[in-house]
Amino acid sequence: MIEVNQLGKRFALGDPKAAAQEHGADPRQRGRFFYSVESVSFSCPPGAVLGLVGPNGAGKTTTLRMLSGVLTPDSGSIRIDGQDLHQGGNAVRAQVGFLSGTTALYxxxxxxxxxxxxxxxxxxxxxxxxxxxxxxxxxxxxxxxxxxxxxxxxxxxxxxxxxxxxxxxxPKVIILDEPTTGLDIMSTETVLGFIAEQKAAGRPVIFSTHHLDEVSLLCDQLAVILLGNSVYSGALEGFAGSRDSDAIRKEFMRRHHETEGQQAMEEVQHAQADLA
CATH class of the missing domain: 1.10.238 (Recoverin; domain 1)
Known part of the structure; x- marks a missing residue:
């Protein structure tokens, strides 16, 4: 069992003005810091597959790097079978198997x-x-x-x-960051089959993906991250009322546009407050 509770992670900016140009109007940049992850929570029980989805830049990779032990969160906690990942030492970290986009071999x-x-x-x-x-x-x-x-x-x-x-x-827990990106059909099928085998063996598996058909096929649980916050965490069927990938896509886009609308409204309110 892996339990993630209100994770947060910020990064200091060497040049806030240049960063503002790069990130546009992202509200997570405040002063000299960029709050990549603000509040992310979810859990994945044994024998379940959790899909972690969100647009590019939402904070998924930062979240996964904290789950792997590569990054230390500024706030929140990660527990594996009740043990704190970042306070339990190497023995707890070794219970995680992590594939990142930069994992390499000799x-x-x-x-x-x-x-x-x-x-x-x-x-x-x-x-x-x-x-x-x-x-x-x-x-x-x-x-x-x-x-x-x-x-x-x-x-x-x-x-x-x-x-x-x-x-x-x-490892007890397997975390895969976009494991099928760039793969052909046969390799993709092999990787998805491997994930299904790990699920059948009783391991919690967390994987991020942009392919909602993979979420529909494999996942029991879903966590959606937008602008560094988890906006949904729970059973896959509870997100869109269906396992159908089109229904999941429509609900994801609805929530994404809703979040963007809230962001735009907050920017207007801040601008008005500055002028007052």
Missing amino acids: ERLSVAENLTYFGRLYGLSPAQCQERIELLSEQLGMTAYLKRRVKELSTGMRQRANIARAVVHD
């Missing part, structure tokens, strides 16, 4: 050598590494290229190997 090593290396970093014995490599190569369809160097692999092959690297230590 190009000159083979897939098997990479997985053995990262497995050993997590404290697995050589025999345990071999057992995990055999299982993951079967689940992710990597058997044919386990001994090939990473630099020789296609995009889809690399992504499957990256996912294997993220979970080689058999």
Whole structure:
């Protein structure tokens, strides 16, 4: 079980004026800080898949980096089976498997050598590494290229190997940041099948995506982030009254436009207050 409660994260701005030009009228920039995540809450129980959705720049990746332990939140908490992720030390952090957009492998090593290396970093014995490599190569369809160097692999092959690297230590919680982006149909099907297998094994899986058909197919839970805040967190069917991807898309766009309207109104009110 992973429980996320009112996460917040801000970043200091070196040049607030330049940042204002880059971010436009984003209300999260206030003074010398950009509040990437202001208040995000959700939970994902064992054996469930939670889809994390939102437009680019909403705060999804910052949220996922806090869930992985890479970033420390300024406020709020993350608990895995009741243990605080950021206060429980490396033993708690090791319970998370995280795939980011920048997860990388050593190009000159083979897939098997990479997985053995990262497995050993997590404290697995050589025999345990071999057992995990055999299982993951079967689940992710990597058997044919386990001994090939990473630099020789296609995009889809690399992504499957990256996912294997993220979970080689058999974590309790799996977090995947846009795992199917840029993949062909076959690799996408393999990755989605792997997520379904982890769900069946009783693991909580959180993944961000822009593909609402994937949300419709796999997810039990949904968390929607707009402008650094979670505007929905709960059962997938409760968001749009249906699992249909078109219904989910329409409800997402409705909430997005509603949030933009509220933002525009607040900007007008602030401008009027400044003139008063």
